[in-house]
Amino acid sequence: MAENYEILLYYKYTDLPDAAELTAAHKALCQELGLKGRVIIATEGINGTVEGTIENTAKYQAALTADPRLADINFKRSPGTGEAFPKLSVKLRDEIVSLHLGEADFSPTQVTGKYISAEELHNWIHSDKEFYIVDMRNDYEHAVGHFAGSILPPLTNFRDLPEALPKLAHLKDKTVVTVCTGGVRCEKASGYLVNNGFNDVYQLQDGIVTYMEKYPNEDFNGQLYVFDGRVTMGFNLDDPKRVIVGKCAKCDKPCEDYYNCANLNCHKHIIVCSDCLSPGGLAFCSAECENTH
Numbered sequence: 059m060a061e062n063y064e065i066l067l068y069y070k071y072t073d074l075p076d077a078a079e080l081t082a083a084h085k086a087l088c089q090e091l092g093l094k095g096r097v098i099i100a101t102e103g104i105n106g107t108v109e110g111t112i113e114n115t116a117k118y119q120a121a122l123t124a125d126p127r128l129a130d131i132n133f134k135r136s137p138g139t140g141e142a143f144p145k146l147s148v149k150l151r152d153e154i155v156s157l158h159l160g161e162a163d164f165s166p167t168q169v170t171g172k173y174i175s176a177e178e179l180h181n182w183i184h185s186d187k188e189f190y191i192v193d194m195r196n197d198y199e200h201a202v203g204h205f206a207g208s209i210l211p212p213l214t215n216f217r218d219l220p221e222a223l224p225k226l227a228h229l230k231d232k233t234v235v236t237v238c239t240g241g242v243r244c245e246k247a248s249g250y251l252v253n254n255g256f257n258d259v260y261q262l263q264d265g266i267v268t269y270m271e272k273y274p275n276e277d278f279n280g281q282l283y284v285f286d287g288r289v290t291m292g293f294n295l296d297d298p299k300r301v302i303v304g305k306c307a308k309c310d311k312p313c314e315d316y317y318n319c320a321n322l323n324c325h326k327h328i329i330v331c332s333d334c335l336s337p338g339g340l341a342f343c344s345a346e347c348e349n350t351h
Contacts, residue, residue, distance in 0.1 A: 063138030064115045065095075065286065067267065069154065069242035071103040071166045072127045080104075085148035091118055094143035095286070098154045102165050103127065103218070105154035105242050107286060109142045116247040126229040134206065134240055134267050136182065142286040155242050158217040171248025171259040174235060176269040182235075183277050189233035189260075192226065194219070194247040195283070202290055202314055203280025205266075205322055211289055216243055219250060233258045239282065267291075275300045281314055281315035288318050307343055308334035317341030336345045 073131040074080055081099045083189040087140035088097070088108065093115070095108030110118065115135075123129050132162055174182075182189055183205075193200055202209045209229075211222040226234075234256060236244040244261035251259045264267060270278055274293035281304030294300065302312040313331040330341040342348035 061137070063072040063109060063111045063140045063142075065107065065109045065127060065136045065142055066115055067107050067134040067136070067240045068122075068131050069103065069240065069245075070128050070131045071154070071245055073167070074099065074101050074103060074127065077101045077321055081148055083151040085120070085146070088146050088148060091115075091120060094146045096143070097148045098151050100146070100151050100154050102167075103154050107143075107160055107284075108146075109138045109140070119163045124172045132264055134264065136267070136291060139287065142288060142295065144287075156217055156294065157219065157246050166245035166268050167253055169249040170245050171234075171236060171252060171261040173263040174260040175263050176272045180273055181233060187233075189235055190229055191235050191237055192229070194236050194238045194243050198316075199239070199283040201329060203278060203279050203282050204290075204303065208237070212280070216247075219247060221248075223254060226256075230256050231258075233260070235260045235262060237262045237266055237269075240267055248319065275347070279303050285327070290314055306331040306334055319343040319347050321347035323347075323350075 065332060077099050084097060086101060091114040093108045093110040095231060097104065097105065097106035097108065106351050108118065119133055119248060123131060154335065167181060191205045193208050193210050195212050197208055204210060204226070213219065213222055213227060234251065236248045238244045238247070241262065241264050248259045248261040266282055270282060270293055275297045279301040281292040284291050304314040304315060305311065308311045308330060311331045311333070313329050315329060315331065317328060317330050319326040319328060319342055324347050326341060326343045328343045330340060337340055342351065
């Protein structure tokens with residue numbers, strides 16, 4: 059039954075010189091436990107989202123934390139469906155989240171922003187302190203939910219951050235708090251800002267998902283985009299004070315339903331309401347895509 063399933067979201071930056079061997083062993087572990095999801099392993103660390111029965115996710119956590127290098131991983135847990143992922147993918151990569159800076163690559167174990175907890179950020183938001191929340195997620199993630207008043211850089215992919223940097227230059231002498239889903243992108247994003255002359259950079263510890271758990275429908279408006287079969291997640295969805303941020307790409311009606319543009323030459327990820335779907339339940343981001351699909 060679905061209530062017996064759990065989804066784990068986690069990451070850890072740490073030196074893993076045996077990343078290749080660890081990848082093979084990790085894949086075998088996940089297969090043994092019947093887990094599905096995505097895990098990326100590199101010499102700089104591990105980043106994963108997996109789903110399995112509660113019994114087997116507990117065994118998985120125990121196996122990972124038995125490695126002293128991974129002993130302090132913080133696992134973010136949420137209810138699963140049993141169908142959040144179609145398969146298991148465990149890959150060896152150069153980075154656990156790709157910024158693609160080439161020779162300028164750096165590790166969060168060397169430089170990153172200062173951590174700020176969900177409780178501390180909540181206090182800041184509800185005070186007179188001057189600071190700026192910068193959302194380091196992609197634009198299609200911003201579209202369905204974000205912190206009220208936050209800065210949303212035009213990122214279609216995390217590796218677009220260097221191109222977006224000039225739009226943030228006016229914040230170099232301000233207090234900046236970077237936010238992302240679970241924290242892994244902020245580790246690099248905040249360090250990148252520090253390396254580029256930003257003087258007072260923080261990152262939300264354990265990500266937006268932790269803030270939403272502690273303060274549902276408060277400060278973070280809308281739902282959180284997640285990279286699994288749920289697509290979005292929220293808390294207390296029937297809360298009367300909940301704000302719907304998403305808008306249909308066709309008519310601007312409040313909506314939180316994602317589709318890929320049915321034109322295979324486009325495939326843009328968009329929010330479309332039921333009234334704007336084409337016959338057959340297809341979604342198109344524009345009349346041009348619909349006419350040429």
